[in-house]
Amino acid sequence: MGVTYKKRLIRDKAYIHDDEYYYNIIRKNIKKYRILQDLTQQELADMIEVSRGYVCDIENESRNKHLTIAILGRISEALNIEIGNFFK
Numbered sequence: 001m002g003v004t005y006k007k008r009l010i011r012d013k014a015y016i017h018d019d020e021y022y023y024n025i026i027r028k029n030i031k032k033y034r035i036l037q038d039l040t041q042q043e044l045a046d047m048i049e050v051s052r053g054y055v056c057d058i059e060n061e062s063r064n065k066h067l068t069i070a071i072l073g074r075i076s077e078a079l080n081i082e083i084g085n086f087f088k
Helices: 020-034 041-047 052-059 071-077 083-087
Strands: 005-010 014-017
Touching: 020 052, 020 071, 020 083, 041 052, 041 071, 071 083
Parallel strands: none
Antiparallel strands: 005 014
């Protein structure tokens, strides 16, 4: 049931996670900030000019939809959240 994330060794010292690890953090944070602002998926979709299905796909880990930096930037601006907060 739990997901195992691969780590890679960088210069024999530091470890980093794979892309899916970061996408999953971003997904959860997009949904969290959207809900905190009492927005529906449709309202956020309208704000960033994409379909509600696209927002649903981004937020839903099982759909494995990846977003671009440009879309993340639009979401950041729409929610008035610093883009770096999506990675925390």
